[in-house]
Amino acid sequence: MSIPVVKRDERGIPTLYVHDQPFFMRSGEIHNSSSSDPAYLEDKLWPALRGLNMNSVIAAVYWELIEPTEGSYDFSLVEAMIRSARRENLKLCFLWFGLWKNAESMYVPAWMKKDTETYFRAEKVTGEKLNTVSPLCAKAVEKDRQAFTALMRFIREIDGEENTVMVMQVENEIGLLGTDRDYSETANAAFSAPIPEVLAKAVGKSGTWSEVFGDDAGEAFMAWHFASAVETIAASGKAEYDLPCYANAWLRQSPWFPGSYPSGGPVRGMHPVWRAAAPSLFAFGPDIYVPYCADVMDEYACAENPLFIPEIRKDAVASSYALYAFGAKNAICFSPFGIEDLALDPSQLDKPPMELMIALNIDPSAFDITGSKDCLAATYDLLKQLEPLMLRCRGTEKQQACVRHGECDYSAFLRFSNYDLTVSYGPRASGKPLGACLAFELAPEKFLLVGLNCTPAFHVKPGVNKKADILRMEEGRVVNGEWIPGRVLNGDEKMNLRFGDMPGALMVELYSY
Numbered sequence: 001m002s003i004p005v006v007k008r009d010e011r012g013i014p015t016l017y018v019h020d021q022p023f024f025m026r027s028g029e030i031h032n033s034s035s036s037d038p039a040y041l042e043d044k045l046w047p048a049l050r051g052l053n054m055n056s057v058i059a060a061v062y063w064e065l066i067e068p069t070e071g072s073y074d075f076s077l078v079e080a081m082i083r084s085a086r087r088e089n090l091k092l093c094f095l096w097f098g099l100w101k102n103a104e105s106m107y108v109p110a111w112m113k114k115d116t117e118t119y120f121r122a123e124k125v126t127g128e129k130l131n132t133v134s135p136l137c138a139k140a141v142e143k144d145r146q147a148f149t150a151l152m153r154f155i156r157e158i159d160g161e162e163n164t165v166m167v168m169q170v171e172n173e174i175g176l177l178g179t180d181r182d183y184s185e186t187a188n189a190a191f192s193a194p195i196p197e198v199l200a201k202a203v204g205k206s207g208t209w210s211e212v213f214g215d216d217a218g219e220a221f222m223a224w225h226f227a228s229a230v231e232t233i234a235a236s237g238k239a240e241y242d243l244p245c246y247a248n249a250w251l252r253q254s255p256w257f258p259g260s261y262p263s264g265g266p267v268r269g270m271h272p273v274w275r276a277a278a279p280s281l282f283a284f285g286p287d288i289y290v291p292y293c294a295d296v297m298d299e300y301a302c303a304e305n306p307l308f309i310p311e312i313r314k315d316a317v318a319s320s321y322a323l324y325a326f327g328a329k330n331a332i333c334f335s336p337f338g339i340e341d342l343a344l345d346p347s348q349l350d351k352p353p354m355e356l357m358i359a360l361n362i363d364p365s366a367f368d369i370t371g372s373k374d375c376l377a378a379t380y381d382l383l384k385q386l387e388p389l390m391l392r393c394r395g396t397e398k399q400q401a402c403v404r405h406g407e408c409d410y411s412a413f414l415r416f417s418n419y420d421l422t423v424s425y426g427p428r429a430s431g432k433p434l435g436a437c438l439a440f441e442l443a444p445e446k447f448l449l450v451g452l453n454c455t456p457a458f459h460v461k462p463g464v465n466k467k468a469d470i471l472r473m474e475e476g477r478v479v480n481g482e483w484i485p486g487r488v489l490n491g492d493e494k495m496n497l498r499f500g501d502m503p504g505a506l507m508v509e510l511y512s513y
Contacts (some may be wrong), residue, residue: 001242002019002020002163002479003160003242003269004016004017004018004023004163004167004243004372005017005165005242005244005298006107006165006244006282006283006332007024008181008308009395011199011394011395011396012328012395013091013323013394014282014283014306014330014332015330015332016092016166016167016244016332016333018166018362019162019163022325022387022391023055023056023091023166024055024331024332024336024383024387024390025055025056025059025091025093025166025167025332025333025335026053026054026055026056026322026380026383026384027054027056027057027093027333027335027339028049028052028054028057028058028060028337028339029057029058029059029095029310029311029335029336029338029339030045030058030060030335030338030339031338031341032060032097032101033060033079033307034059034340035059035060035061035081035202035421036062036065036077038077038080038084041080041081041145042084042086044340046088047082047341047342047343048340048342048343049086049339049343051086051092051377052339052342052373052376052377052380053098053377053378053380053381053384054090054339054380055090055091055384056090056092056093056166056333056394057085057090057092057094057313057339058092058093058094058095058169058333058335059093059094059095060094060095060105060172060357061077061081061094061095061096061151062077062097062099062143062421063079063096063097063099063107063108063109063151064107064108064109064110064302065077065383066147066151067079067109067132067147068109068110068413069111070109070111070143071389072309073147073150073151073154075154075489077291077301078094078151078154078155079154079158082155082158082159082165084162086162087166087294091163091164091165091166091359092164092165092166093166093167093168093169093310093333094165094168094169095169095172095173095310096148096151096168096170096171096172096233097133097139097170097172098144098147098148098170098233098369099133099140099144099171099175099229100132100133100171100174100175100226101171101172101173101176101183102172102262103132103173103176103250103262103265104130104131104132104177105121105131105132105133106131107424108140108297109132110124112133112140112143113467114405116129117325118140118461119133119134119137119139119140119143120134120137120140120184120186120464121132121134121184121410122135122176122182122183122184123182123183123184123187124178124179124180124183124186125177125179125181125183125258125417129172129180129318130176130177130178131383132177132297133178134182134184134186134187135182135222135226135228135229135254135264135377136182136184136187136190136223137186139339141229141232141233142232142313144229144233145232145236148170148234148236148237148242149236149237149239150484151237152168152238152240152241153238153240153241154273155243156241156421157239158379161383162240164293166243166244166480167243167244167245167246167247167333168234168244168246169232169245169246169247169285169310170230170237170245170247170281171230171233171247172248173248173249173250173262173265173266173320173390174230174247174262174265175222175250175262175263175286176222176259176263176264177224177259177260177261178259179259179263179264179444180218180219180220180222180258180259180263181217181218181219181221181258181264182222182225182256186200188224189223190221190225191208191209191217191218191221192208193208194206194207194208195207195208195209195212196224198226198277199275199277200278201276202272202273202275202276203272203276206212210222213355213465215256216269218258218263219258219263219264219270220226220270221264221271221280222258222263223264223265223266223270223273224273224276224277225264225278226264226265226345227247227273227274227277227278228277228278229264229275229288229471230247230277230279230281231278231280231281233280234278234281234482237282240262241255241443243259244282245281245282246267246281246282246283246284246285246308246310247274247278247281247284247288248284248285248310249265249266249268249284249285249286249287249392250262250265250267250287250288251267251268251286251288251290251291251296252269253366254266256393257388260281266284268299271284271304271305271470272312275304278448279289282306283305283306283307283308283332284305285307285308285310285333286298286299286300286309287311287312287337288309288311288312288313289308289311289312289313289337289362289366290363291406292351292364292405292406293312293313293317293321293397294303294321294324294403294404294405294406295325295405295406297309297321297327297329297331298324299510301329301330301331304319306330306331306332306390307325307329307330307331307332307336308331308332308333309325309331309333309334310330310333311322311335311336311337312334312336312337313336313343313365313366313367313368313369313370313488314334314336314337314338314339314342314365314366314369314372315365315367315368315372315431316330316368316370316372316375316431316433316501317406317433317434317473318372318376319372319376319378319379319436319452319503320403320404320433320435320436320452320453321334321374321403321431321435321436322334322376322379322380322383322432322437323379323383323401323403323436323437323450323451323452323503324403324436324438324473326383326390326400326401327390327399327400327401327438327450328400328401328402330395333503336372336376338367339421339430341369342372342373343371343373344369345472346368346370347462349369351364351367352367357407358495365399365430368430368431368433370430371431371432371433371501372431373436374503375433375452375502375503376450378502378503379452379503381501382450382474384480385411385477385478385479385480386438386450386478387481388479388480388481388482389440389448389481391469391483393440393441395513396462397415397416397417397441398402398441398442399438399439399441400416400438401436401437401438401439402414402423402436402437403434403435403436403437404425404428404434404435404436404456409425409426409506410424410425411423411424411425414438416439416441416444416447417441417444418444418445418460418461419444419445419458419459419460419461419468419510420455420458420459420460420461421439421457421458421459421460422436422456422457423437423451423454423455423456424455424456424457425453425454426453426454426455428439432501433445433452433453433501434452434453434495435451435452435453435454435458436451436452436454437449437450437451437452437454437455437499438450438451444507444508445471445509445511446486446507446508446509446510447507447509447510448478448483448505448506448507448508449497449499449505449506449507449508450499450503450504450505451499451504452500452501453506454498454499455497455499456496456497456498456499458470458510460512461509464512466512466513467512467513468510468511468512469510469511469512469513470494470497470508470509470510471509471510471511472488472507472508472509473488473489473490473493473497473506473507473508473509474486474487474489474506474507475487475489475504475505476506476507477508478505483507485507486500489506
């Protein structure tokens, strides 16, 4: 039986393989409750996603609906989602809404919610109990482990051959809000003890939490215990069906102190703790609703952490970030949240209340879908057609990409073999994509350019006493990695090498004189 796996390719790039073939997740995460009703899937969801050129969907699986009675499991919703996704020719990544979702215990079964003595909550220093089961509650973690393991067994039984389900997210945006750590009696006793030996080895220092981590002790303490709980759950599930598993992060962001964002989650600064505690996870994925998405991608994409973006803003700039994620950061997954909303008229969109977005530090423009659907559909289709070329070129200097990073970022400079390339970004505007460019050096004088809202220009290398000019420029399209030429552009058109608000492709041959 072939099982989806994340492994490094011949160039050392972490890659998702499904049926032994590389799979780039051009995805979208549906709303939290969208997969709770099979009829809704058929009548509302799937029709909304058709035409977006997605190849996968990220959808929730709910513990409270799987185990409404303790010890008795009902997987009918899971089966309905798998079978209907197959009919739509879409793959799945499941989000396990178990003990923790958005720093609370929203989706635990009713029998657990009511039994606060057995399944105790985390507490603030004041003694106030949070709506979050403590990760130090071993009995709660054990119940989650049992349910997740049963889920993985069920997926293997009905999907082990088809591999409709490729990846599993274990829990969702873990952490504690309103406090840096759990101050319950159990947690206080653990906090005063030395840090675990395996963590001491990983960070190269031993002692109590405060001695080792100083001001970050509370957050590191929670990171260890949340990650250890996730490892217990994920490792048991993977023993039944060894699908790739990851955890996602609510970003560390303004006002920057633990508890203003979920303390203990897999934010970038806590990755060493999470890696030591949860080796069964292949990645820690950022959920990105801030204006500086590219900075977050740069931060989370590193040698030890493949870039997996399970949630990102769904406005028109998403298309630009998709080019950058796959073209520059070798992303495994790119997935705007609430993807089904793109089928709506922008005036019909039910946006989160402004006070909620302010409280959660969410950029309100992240939910403006004006111009987003057509641009994302075209970008996803172009990325699909570019896959064979990307597999040949990624990880080398032959493939480079850039995107506007911020308000004061006006251009990028890319170096190739014989020529250099500047990419000037167009102004940012509501309902429009950001400046972005993906460039392939097919030969020292020949380039395939893909772009949005930008103006590329080629230059000879420094010290070369010549000028660069365009020998031939073609508009056209890419089909399965091959260039299909259209018009040959010269004269006025040659002088206007730029990309607009929809993704386009140009083949450019250069010479110097």
